Amino acid sequence: MGEQIKHASLSPQNFAEFRQxxxxxxxxxVRWSQSILRQxxxxxxxxxxxxxLETWLVDRKFHPKAxxxxxxxxxxxxxxxxxxxxxxAELNCDPVLLNGDVLHQIHRxxxxxxxxxxxxxxxxxxHHLMVGSLPTLHDGMLCMETMSEYE
Numbered sequence: 027m028g029e030q031i032k033h034a035s036l037s038p039q040n041f042a043e044f045r046q047x048x049x050x051x052x053x054x055x056v057r058w059s060q061s062i063l064r065q066x067x068x069x070x071x072x073x074x075x076x077x078x079l080e081t082w083l084v085d086r087k088f089h090p091k092a093x094x095x096x097x098x099x100x101x102x103x104x105x106x107x108x109x110x111x112x113x114x115a116e117l118n119c120d121p122v123l124l125n126g127d128v129l130h131q132i133h134r135x136x137x138x139x140x141x142x143x144x145x146x147x148x149x150x151x152x153h154h155l156m157v158g159s160l161p162t163l164h165d166g167m168l169c170m171e172t173m174s175e176y177e
Contacts, residue, residue, distance in 0.1 A: 073124040077132050079117040079140075080109055082155045083147065089162045091152055092172045101146040105139050108174040113163070115154070117143060 083091045092112035105118045119135045122128055140156075147154040 074121040075124045075128060075132070076121040077119040077136055079136060079156060081115050081117060081143070082113055082157060082160050083115065084113075084153045084155055084160070084162070086151070086153070087162075088153065088155075088160075090160055090167060092167075093150070093152065095175050097146065097150060097152065100150060101143060103139070103142055103146075106143050110174060111168070112172050112174050113160070113167075114174075115143070 083093055083097055085091045090113040094108050094112045094115050098106060098108060098115065107116050107118065108114075109116050117136065117139045119132055119139065122131045140154075144154050
């Protein structure tokens with residue numbers, strides 16, 4: 027990931043190409059949406075909601091640990107997947123109907139996945155954190171060597 031980027035500045039031609047691709051994708055989305063709406067009446071739509079939680083793997087001093095490959099292999103849970111960097115993992119919950127006790131259902135599932143992931147991290151002498159920006163991360167750690175092996 028990211029290896030295809032050869033330069034950091036964008037030319038007017040890059041922006042023109044981006045606009046054209048965006049227009050093409052938008053037109054395709056409109057065609058697809060119209061097709062779906064013709065097949066399924068909107069009143070039959072059942073709203074659902076899901077959840078994904080991005081997490082950090084850290085050592086005992088709370089420094090990022092670029093070890094998601096070993097961690098994911100050890101955990102072996104399809105609801106926990108790699109993120110862009112090897113410091114991170116993503117926890118996922120199944121979509122549920124958006125009604126009734128939906129928040130309790132999501133809480134129950136994310137707690138179960140979180141507990142399994144925490145246990146695996148502890149067994150590997152790691153900690154698993156739910157935090158947006160890790161204060162112990164510095165720019166030098168963000169390089170190709172710490173990119174996830176997964177695509």
